[in-house]
Amino acid sequence: MSSMAEKIRWGVLATGGIAATFTTDLLTLPDAEVVAVGSRTPAGAQAFADRFGIPRAYGSWQELADDPEVDIVYVATPHNAHFAAAELCLRAGKHVLCEKPFTINLAETLTLIDLARERELFLMEAMWMRTNPAMRRMLEIVNEGQIGEIKSVHADFHIPGPFAPEHRMRDPKLGGGALLDLGVYPVTFAHAVLGMPDAVTSWAAMTPEGVDETTGMVFGYDYGAVAALTCGMTSVSPVNALVSGTTGHVELGPLFFRPDAIRLHRAGEQTQVIDVPYAGNGMGHEAVEAMRCLREGLTESPLVTWQDSIEVMTLLDRVRAQIGVSYPGEEHV
Numbered sequence: 001m002s003s004m005a006e007k008i009r010w011g012v013l014a015t016g017g018i019a020a021t022f023t024t025d026l027l028t029l030p031d032a033e034v035v036a037v038g039s040r041t042p043a044g045a046q047a048f049a050d051r052f053g054i055p056r057a058y059g060s061w062q063e064l065a066d067d068p069e070v071d072i073v074y075v076a077t078p079h080n081a082h083f084a085a086a087e088l089c090l091r092a093g094k095h096v097l098c099e100k101p102f103t104i105n106l107a108e109t110l111t112l113i114d115l116a117r118e119r120e121l122f123l124m125e126a127m128w129m130r131t132n133p134a135m136r137r138m139l140e141i142v143n144e145g146q147i148g149e150i151k152s153v154h155a156d157f158h159i160p161g162p163f164a165p166e167h168r169m170r171d172p173k174l175g176g177g178a179l180l181d182l183g184v185y186p187v188t189f190a191h192a193v194l195g196m197p198d199a200v201t202s203w204a205a206m207t208p209e210g211v212d213e214t215t216g217m218v219f220g221y222d223y224g225a226v227a228a229l230t231c232g233m234t235s236v237s238p239v240n241a242l243v244s245g246t247t248g249h250v251e252l253g254p255l256f257f258r259p260d261a262i263r264l265h266r267a268g269e270q271t272q273v274i275d276v277p278y279a280g281n282g283m284g285h286e287a288v289e290a291m292r293c294l295r296e297g298l299t300e301s302p303l304v305t306w307q308d309s310i311e312v313m314t315l316l317d318r319v320r321a322q323i324g325v326s327y328p329g330e331e332h333v
């Protein structure tokens with residue numbers, strides 16, 4: 001890796017929508033440099049490199065991973081390819097920031113984490129929500145007991161689509177479905193506030209392609225709390241999150257994963273609006289955190305720990321087993 005005083009050198013793997021948004025934010029960070037991009041095709045890599053002024057463009061993931069002047073690779077493929085792309089980069093000795101959901105299933109997540117641990121490399125799920133100012137402030141408020149004992153979490157994330165049958169949101173081969181793409185946010189939110197549930201109940205309306213279109217989940221906690229979570233890809237929802245406790249509640253949203261303010265209601269008091277602005281598109285915060293970890297020699301981020309990703313993937317697997325979504329090549333969920 002480049003020395004502490006130098007910029008961290010990023011490689012971007014895949015050239016789709018989120019790769020462009022993330023790269024835009026990365027280019028605003030003074031201690032980051034985007035030095036290379038890798039795509040399935042040379043033309044795709046070159047077009048992305050031209051668009052963002054990236055010096056090196058590779059028509060294969062391996063060439064990107066083998067570039068000695070790349071410190072960390074950001075993986076932004078469809079879900080189904082996260083594992084193969086991240087594994088290839090770790091095996092080539094690269095640190096990795098990998099898009100959400102971390103992988104298709106828990107088994108893949110465990111394999112990646114073992115590999116990172118064995119090779120002493122940094123690995124982080126790009127669950128940007130957990131690094132964003134609003135989420136961090138909300139967790140402080142909750143953990144300080146400002147709204148008492150937490151009794152419930154509500155969160156929704158629906159988008160209207162529509163998506164063509166071959167779109168990655170609908171294609172089982174690409175890990176389609178609302179749960180892995182959108183539901184991962186409400187699940188991660190509830191997990192961050194309440195931890196691992198003791199009971200999970202879920203139901204989904206399915207698409208003709210056999211993935212979940214609209215999904216509801218109830219998580220139960222024996223200590224006396226509940227989470228009610230929904231996601232979907234054919235409707236319009238507020239995309240809010242609400243944490244309720246014995247003495248108040250805190251609300252995030254719309255776009256609870258990236259609001260610029262949160263509302264704190266405490267019984268008998270006026271609502272406080274707390275400003276927690278995000279920078280750029282809100283994706284630079286996870287990059288800042290990844291670079292802080294690299295400079296401090298950490299292999300995992302305390303904001304998005306390996307155990308967090310393991311537990312969220314465990315929950316996603318459990319929900320998928322209940323709603324009957326499995327992906328090609330999976331022996332079991």
Ligand SMILES: NC(=O)c1ccc[n+]([C@@H]2O[C@H](COP(=O)([O-])OP(=O)(O)OC[C@H]3O[C@@H](n4cnc5c(N)ncnc54)[C@H](OP(=O)(O)O)[C@@H]3O)[C@@H](O)[C@H]2O)c1
Nearest residue numbers: 014015016017018039040044076077078079081099100101
């Ligand atoms: N954090 C966020 O807010 C956020 C938002 C949106 C998406 N995401 C995540 O980011 C990932 C990508 O989403 P996206 O919306 O950017 O998708 P996208 O626009 O379809 O782009 C995905 C890119 O991956 C590559 N690719 C396409 N099909 C592939 C395949 N079959 N195998 C391997 N690579 C393939 C392509 O790049 P090349 O042609 O260069 O190979 C494509 O441009 C998803 O896992 C999603 O969950 C995160």
